[in-house]
Amino acid sequence: MSASSVAAEVDWLFWVLVVVCGTVAVAIACVVIYSAIHYHRRSENELPPPSISNSVRIETAWTVIPFFLFMGMFAWGAKLYFDIERPPDDALEVYVVAKQWMWKTQQLDGAREINQLHVPVGRSVKLLMTSEDVIHSFYVPAFRIKQDVLPGRYTSIWFRATQPGKYHLFCAEYCGTKHSGMIGWIYALDPQQYQHWLQEGAAEGSLASSGEKLFHQFGCANCHHFDGHGRCPNLQGLYHSTVRLAGGSTVLADESYIRRKLFDPRATTVEGYDKNTMPDFSHQIGEDDVIQLIAYIRSLGPQPGSTFPSSPAEPPELYGNQPGIAYPGAPPLQNRTPGIR
Numbered sequence: 050m051s052a053s054s055v056a057a058e059v060d061w062l063f064w065v066l067v068v069v070c071g072t073v074a075v076a077i078a079c080v081v082i083y084s085a086i087h088y089h090r091r092s093e094n095e096l097p098p099p100s101i102s103n104s105v106r107i108e109t110a111w112t113v114i115p116f117f118l119f120m121g122m123f124a125w126g127a128k129l130y131f132d133i134e135r136p137p138d139d140a141l142e143v144y145v146v147a148k149q150w151m152w153k154t155q156q157l158d159g160a161r162e163i164n165q166l167h168v169p170v171g172r173s174v175k176l177l178m179t180s181e182d183v184i185h186s187f188y189v190p191a192f193r194i195k196q197d198v199l200p201g202r203y204t205s206i207w208f209r210a211t212q213p214g215k216y217h218l219f220c221a222e223y224c225g226t227k228h229s230g231m232i233g234w235i236y237a238l239d240p241q242q243y244q245h246w247l248q249e250g251a252a253e254g255s256l257a258s259s260g261e262k263l264f265h266q267f268g269c270a271n272c273h274h275f276d277g278h279g280r281c282p283n284l285q286g287l288y289h290s291t292v293r294l295a296g297g298s299t300v301l302a303d304e305s306y307i308r309r310k311l312f313d314p315r316a317t318t319v320e321g322y323d324k325n326t327m328p329d330f331s332h333q334i335g336e337d338d339v340i341q342l343i344a345y346i347r348s349l350g351p352q353p354g355s356t357f358p359s360s361p362a363e364p365p366e367l368y369g370n371q372p373g374i375a376y377p378g379a380p381p382l383q384n385r386t387p388g389i390r
């Protein structure tokens with residue numbers, strides 16, 4: 050079964066590789082067998098024929114032809130690889146958390162599922178995945194996609210379902226006793242059916258609204274004020290902006306950065322802020338919570354690809370408190386009280 054935008058091309062590449070390599074292997078075997086039979090020494094007295102020292106034509110042919118054949122296959126494979134690795138900008142984003150032994154999927158609008166994922170047909174879907182324990186692997190054979198899911202970092206993969214249906218999801222990395230039971234279903238729905246399905250799940254509230262609750266529950270709001278007068282940076286506009294760190298380096302505020310600020314806050318410090326203020330949440334929150342908090346922070350800021358702040362005429366602004374850089378709501382350095390916990 051093939052049911053994604055890349056499946057047909059993956060199959061084509063696979064069969065071309067099989068046919069080309071199979072043909073070459075069979076041709077070489079035939080020449081070896083033929084030569085062994087036809088040229089074998091028939092008696093003790095038979096002398097070998099005079100050897101051919103070299104033939105430029107033959108040697109050029111068997112060097113150049115395979116070279117172009119293999120470079121062609123390489124180029125095709127590389128193009129397909131990049132197609133599979135690079136999600137389109139307009140992809141629907143879904144967060145996936147793997148744990149022994151289940152798949153948890155969360156869409157930004159609040160549809161949360163276990164061992165299943167509903168997606169619309171014809172729309173690109175990008176999965177941002179992490180694991181709570183060991184390495185798993187997200188494998189949907191009908192879509193021809195497989196991606197390892199690692200603890201402590203985000204990996205991603207995308208697909209576009211082309212036919213409505215129900216497709217097997219497997220874990221393709223041995224992850225413990227019930228690895229074989231870590232399976233689920235991807236439901237590809239007609240766009241209308243999908244909308245209907247979304248509305249049924251809307252009662253749960255959006256991922257961002259759950260994140261907002263956590264934001265207050267964990268006390269984040271005590272320091273991260275939106276008027277910029279808190280002890281910690283104002284998080285409005287943070288998502289996908291460039292953050293200037295103490296020491297002068299910069300980092301893109303993506304999911305990995307935000308996650309790291311929660312789990313290993315001392316690793317990086319935003320310039321102008323005290324590095325000891327942000328507590329370590331690694332023993333208090335799980336990957337689900339992190340995803341909800343990220344969704345909340347996303348909801349406060351510009352979407353991926355947009356510049357920060359929202360005026361496209363200006364170059365992307367740096368996040369953090371730089372002299373001369375007008376970050377909305379950020380107080381001048383001397384107005385802050387560094388070191389207060």
Ligand code: CUA
Nearest residue numbers: 185220222224
């Ligand atoms: Cu999870 Cu195998």
